[in-house]
Amino acid sequence: CANQGSLDQRVEDFVMAIRRVYASNMSKETLKYRASRGLLDKDEQMSILIQRISGVTCGRRIFPHLAGVGLSFNPYAWHERIDPKAGVVRLVMGLGTRAVTPHPEDHTRLVALNEPELQLVDTQDETSVLTQQAIDALDLESGRVVSDPFSEIVSEKSIPLEILAERDLKLDERAREHGLHDVNSWIITFRRLFSDTPFIPRIREMLGLLSGAYGTAVDVEFTATFDDDGNFRINLLQCRPFLAE
Numbered sequence: 001c002a003n004q005g006s007l008d009q010r011v012e013d014f015v016m017a018i019r020r021v022y023a024s025n026m027s028k029e030t031l032k033y034r035a036s037r038g039l040l041d042k043d044e045q046m047s048i049l050i051q052r053i054s055g056v057t058c059g060r061r062i063f064p065h066l067a068g069v070g071l072s073f074n075p076y077a078w079h080e081r082i083d084p085k086a087g088v089v090r091l092v093m094g095l096g097t098r099a100v101t102p103h104p105e106d107h108t109r110l111v112a113l114n115e116p117e118l119q120l121v122d123t124q125d126e127t128s129v130l131t132q133q134a135i136d137a138l139d140l141e142s143g144r145v146v147s148d149p150f151s152e153i154v155s156e157k158s159i160p161l162e163i164l165a166e167r168d169l170k171l172d173e174r175a176r177e178h179g180l181h182d183v184n185s186w187i188i189t190f191r192r193l194f195s196d197t198p199f200i201p202r203i204r205e206m207l208g209l210l211s212g213a214y215g216t217a218v219d220v221e222f223t224a225t226f227d228d229d230g231n232f233r234i235n236l237l238q239c240r241p242f243l244a245e
Helices: 007-026 028-036 169-177 191-196 199-214
Strands: 056-058 061-063 066-071 088-092 109-112 134-139 144-149 165-167 186-188 218-226 232-241
Touching: 007 028, 066 199, 191 199, 199 218, 199 232
Parallel strands: none
Antiparallel strands: 056 061, 061 134, 066 088, 066 218, 088 109, 134 144, 165 186, 218 232
């Protein structure tokens, strides 16, 4: 809910959002999930958790600088240097909708927390292709979650651009060769986030504390937003036991 307009309009939007969530309990995907776990004949009560959006305002949009899903145990150990016990996060810029439900036409960053620089694809020529291309945000004008190209918001001053992204030097070189000066060569890599900030140690510490308290591996959702001084705050949105399929 964008929470815009008159009080009556905001209440109506809020009630409709709650109705949509309740209706989703009878969706095809939900029924298949319950059937696969032998729960179709059970009285499954559902509650709704209402949260404020964590993020900053960028023009007409609101979104966190970072969002992700984290696991205290990494089941995706794609390289021998990866320690599964260190955990893993699926990281995106913008709302975490892209981390929870990855878009088939776009890419998220899978980060092994003991080796954050390791990537699933290590071909440098493909860097600009295999990075996140669109940002999910709440549009205050339409009141909807929108997916906008990263190139449209790259100039927003409230984004810590050099921490989250870097220039594609090959694209810059090709642009200069063709006399082009207005080409956007920024790509989302999170390289300086990993190397120049305590983000990875903080996430590892958070996952370790939570898994210790739960007595088992955990699955979390989180956001992170930077202030003007380059400091960030991590907001824990959800935590539950991690049950591998």
